[in-house]
Amino acid sequence: MSGFGLDRVFALLERGLDFAAQRQELLASNIANVETPGYKRRDLDFESLLKGLEEQGGELNLARTSSRHLPGYVAKSKEVFPVKEENITIRDDGSSIDVEREMVALLENGLYYQTLSKLTAGKFNLLRTVLKEVR
């Protein structure tokens, strides 16, 4: 049992929300430039989200003299995920934007973000329930 629920799960949810928020900006940019000649679509690499999940929160852990002490969790400073540009051409104006693909990616990302925020809210509700019971 970790301390106060401020554990890895929160760290993972936060990281996922961060990822989706950053991705949303790039997808918005792709849709805004749907009629720009020669524009290349940009996206985040999902692998970068999976990568390094192990060291999540590992930088600034509280010092512990016993394995039974609470580990604590300090959020990392805001992470910037690597952006990949798809340097291919699928239209005769040199653009690599396919509007159907962008719209689907946008909706998918929006739902992903909402799922994660629901999970985060659910986790806070768990804490609230526990706190109410002791009172």
Next chain:
Amino acid sequence: MQIFNTFRINASALTAERFRMDVIASNLANAEVTRSGNGGPYLRREVIFEPDGEGGVRVSRVIEDRSTPTRKVFQPDHPDADENGLVEYPNVVVVNEIVDLMAALRAYEANVTAINVSKEMAKSALNIGG
């Protein structure tokens, strides 16, 4: 805040697409104008977009279409007729303009959808605490 930046990006596209629709409207309005400011018939205008460097889009310039040929109609009584009785009409093809207009409208709608998705994201984030 990131989510507001997303709104700004799509809003820039709404502005750009709206401008494009204005230019198309101007082309349609001037489709029969045989004498414009520079002497000849009205020439159709086209909007060129470019990325604005902050993720959004902006209008880089408006060009006059000089590659599409103008229409020549035999109307000897027309005040703008040449010595052979031919009147030069603008190179505006109404069907092409309408197709362009629909493309601009759909791009506009895609950006409105994107703004709505971002809005739902922001709302769900606000619900975390409550």
